[in-house]
Amino acid sequence: MPRPVSHETLTTMVPHTYHELRSRLRIALALNAVIIVAEFVGGFLTNSIGLIGDAGHNLVDQGSLFLALYAHILTARPATDSRTFGYHRAGIVAAFLNSFILLLTAAGITIMSAERILTPVPIQGGWVMLIALISFVANLSIALLLQHGAKDDLNIRSAFWHMLSDAWVSLGVVVSGGAIMLTGWSVLDPLVSLFVVVAIVRGAWPLFKESLEVILESTPPGVSPAQVAATIESIPGVKNVHDLHIWAVEPRLIMMTTHVQVDGNDEALTTDLLQAIRNRVTSGFKIKHLTIQLETECCHPEAVHCDLSKLHDQHSHPEFLHSHH
Numbered sequence: 008m009p010r011p012v013s014h015e016t017l018t019t020m021v022p023h024t025y026h027e028l029r030s031r032l033r034i035a036l037a038l039n040a041v042i043i044v045a046e047f048v049g050g051f052l053t054n055s056i057g058l059i060g061d062a063g064h065n066l067v068d069q070g071s072l073f074l075a076l077y078a079h080i081l082t083a084r085p086a087t088d089s090r091t092f093g094y095h096r097a098g099i100v101a102a103f104l105n106s107f108i109l110l111l112t113a114a115g116i117t118i119m120s121a122e123r124i125l126t127p128v129p130i131q132g133g134w135v136m137l138i139a140l141i142s143f144v145a146n147l148s149i150a151l152l153l154q155h156g157a158k159d160d161l162n163i164r165s166a167f168w169h170m171l172s173d174a175w176v177s178l179g180v181v182v183s184g185g186a187i188m189l190t191g192w193s194v195l196d197p198l199v200s201l202f203v204v205v206a207i208v209r210g211a212w213p214l215f216k217e218s219l220e221v222i223l224e225s226t227p228p229g230v231s232p233a234q235v236a237a238t239i240e241s242i243p244g245v246k247n248v249h250d251l252h253i254w255a256v257e258p259r260l261i262m263m264t265t266h267v268q269v270d271g272n273d274e275a276l277t278t279d280l281l282q283a284i285r286n287r288v289t290s291g292f293k294i295k296h297l298t299i300q301l302e303t304e305c306c307h308p309e310a311v312h313c314d315l316s317k318l319h320d321q322h323s324h325p326e327f328l329h330s331h332h
Contacts, residue, residue: 028156028163032076035149035170039069042145049138061142061176064112068169071105075166082162082257095257096222098162103218105165109172109211113204116176120197120204127193136184143177146170159259161218168214172207179203217258224254227261230292235263238291242283244270253294263288264298277301 046062078101081094150170156163183199186192217228226232236248247268255261269280281299288294 024156028153028160029076029079031152031155032072032079032163032166035152035166036069036072036076038145038149039065039072039170042142043069046138046142049134052134061139061173061180064176065142065146065173067108067112068173071108071169072166074101074105075162077101078162079160092256095260098160099218099221099257102161102165102214103222105162105169106211106215106218109165109168109207110215112172113207113211116200116204116207120200123197123200124194129193136181136188139177139180139184143174143181146174146177150174161214161221161258165214165218168207168210171210172203175203175206176200221255221257226253227255227258227293230261230294235288235292235294236265238287239265239267239284242280242287244276244280245284246270250300260296261292261294262296262298263294264300266300266302268302268304271303 043062043065046065050062075098078097081097084094086093147170150167153163153167153170157167158164179199179202180196183196186195186199221227230253232251232253235253236251239245239248245267248265249268250264250266252265253261253263267280267284269277271277280301284299285297288297
């Protein structure tokens with residue numbers, strides 16, 4: 008059986024970065040496990056619901072880190088007959104789920120804060136502040152550990168924001184605990200938590216939107232289909248560009264397919280045109296993979312984007328020269 012044409016995997020695109028991030032995720036899992044145990048024990052010893060709640064939050068993050076690591080490992084698997092793009096989208100799905108969990112966490116903290124504002128409870132200082140401070144330092148260290156890959160990898164970014172949000176929650180406990188010890192105002196604890204919620208949402212919402220855009224195969228940010236079409240049409244011999252589609256399998260792997268109407272059908276000239284189009288598009292935009300179909304006729308030259316709902320109404324067929332992958 009012929010093997011499918013395989014796209015680049017993360018290990019071939021950035022091998023050193025891939026293995027480094029995998030190691031960092033494993034270290035993050037180990038450190039977070041220590042934090043969870045310390046906060047649960049500290050919470051029971053000090054009768055602090057806040058610490059126990061923070062430990063539960065970290066337990067959710069542990070699951071998110073496992074999800075991020077599993078998705079990161081999956082993305083390195085090669086393409087198969089049933090998954091011709093490989094597992095690149097695994098990281099995007101993990102980022103989407105993790106960002107959604109973050110938004111749910113923010114909602115949960117908001118509800119608990121509202122309940123605490125309405126019915127304040129005594130907040131213990133001393134040990135609670137100390138354990139929360141240790142948790143803050145540990146969570147921030149894990150976040151900084153993951154920051155290296157957070158810029159380009161949505162999956163790693165989701166894990167980064169999970170740990171950074173935990174650091175903010177712990178810092179909120181430290182700040183509110185100190186303020187309560189000085190003033191006796193226990194209502195400061197839920198009020199500080201609401202500021203933490205704002206910070207979590209500010210990080211999670213853009214991540215949620217970006218991962219959803221990739222899943223919906225929207226045009227990647229920074230890439231203009233109009234500019235791509237204009238660039239191709241500026242090449243001598245090109246008459247028209249239509250059925251242009253640009254999407255991302257994941258942010259570092261942008262794909263494009265298009266139909267290009269050209270003058271004549273000379274094989275040598277069309278080969279040169281294909282190469283010219285490829286050079287212009289790959290050098291001017293961040294598009295990694297192109298599929299170009301050259302045609303000598305165009306049924307709908309005014310339609311840059313294909314309307315899939317009208318495909319069943321089309322009966323005429325332009326003359327195809329050949330395609331290029």
